[in-house]
Amino acid sequence: MAEKDKNQNQKQINIELDEKMAEGIYSNLAIINHSVSEFVVDFISMMPGAPKAKVKSRIILTPQHAKKFLKALNDNVTRFEKAHGTIKDYEQPPIPLNFGPTGEA
Numbered sequence: 001m002a003e004k005d006k007n008q009n010q011k012q013i014n015i016e017l018d019e020k021m022a023e024g025i026y027s028n029l030a031i032i033n034h035s036v037s038e039f040v041v042d043f044i045s046m047m048p049g050a051p052k053a054k055v056k057s058r059i060i061l062t063p064q065h066a067k068k069f070l071k072a073l074n075d076n077v078t079r080f081e082k083a084h085g086t087i088k089d090y091e092q093p094p095i096p097l098n099f100g101p102t103g104e105a
Contacts, residue, residue, distance in 0.1 A: 027043035041059045042058050
């Protein structure tokens with residue numbers, strides 16, 4: 001079967017994107033944690049000099065999807081840099097993080 005025929009036989013998914021979601025959410029910090037069964041990515045918006053930052057979005061992925069996401073993001077960064085030049089990575093001082101009171105047993 002030709003490649004074109006294979007592609008035509010694949011199911012297509014209609015993806016809906018409403019206006020609110022299309023606006024997106026700005027994030028300048030991401031914190032990633034994982035367990036055996038999932039990766040949790042918290043996207044945070046932090047303002048300079050502000051003592052508080054807020055988690056704007058949390059995405060939970062299976063390990064398999066996290067790996068696919070990593071590959072897709074890497075492929076996109078590579079294509080971006082080919083088109084626009086190397087992305088500079090500026091050193092920043094470590095940010096002390098506090099997620100509120102810690103539980104005690």
